[in-house]
Amino acid sequence: MKAPASAPTPGSVAEPPEPRWLTVEEQRVWRSFMEGVTLLDDHLDRQLQRDAGMPHVYYGLLVKLAEAPGRRLRMTELAMLAKITRSRLSHAIARLEKNGWVRREDCPDDKRGQFAVLTDEGYEVLRQTAPGHVEAVRQAVFDRLTPEQQRSLGEIMRIIAEGLQPAEAGADLPWLR
Secondary structure, X not given: OOOOOOOOOOXXXXXXXXXOOOOHHHHHHHHHHHHHHHHHHHHHHHHHHHHHOXXXXXXXXXXXXXXXXXXXXXXXXXXXXHOOOHHHHHHHHHHHHHOOOEEEXXXXXXXXXXXXXXXXXXXXXXXXXXXXXXXXXXXXXXXXOOXXXXXXXXXXXXXXXXXXXXXXXXXXXHHHO
16 A cells, blocks of 8 residues: 555655745735834834833833832732743842832742832832823824724734643743743
8 A cells, every 4th residue: 555645655754844934915914014013113112212211111110119008019910911031030130229210129929029010209209201102102003003903913812822821831031021
């Protein structure tokens, strides 16, 4: 009996499957997406550096802390909410501590755990910086899109984010590294 054409013959090596290359339209969409994300991140980073002397990721951490009960979150939870590695979070919190905007507190229930706590000074910096940041976001994103495009963008990004956060144990997610 002859082996099927797709099965390797004894002593041969199976060829890897051909990659699923992007179509011309998919390449256009992908490149537009990447250009937009890169330029938006740079735009918001420059605005926040100019107005508050902090990068966009630090602003996001202050926002997450301001929205949390008691303006405090466990470091592991903050890393998960910010979608960053624990190492990057630790570095960022150290810089925010140096500015007096955040302090760390030991977790009373867990000797290894720590909380990040937004200080009154950090809250004030956030309060003063928020109007300019919201205006930069509005001008860069929302003023350019119709309400329908805004809804579509939100749905699309939610689908992408959910697909990149598998629920199974052992998933390689930034906050677990």
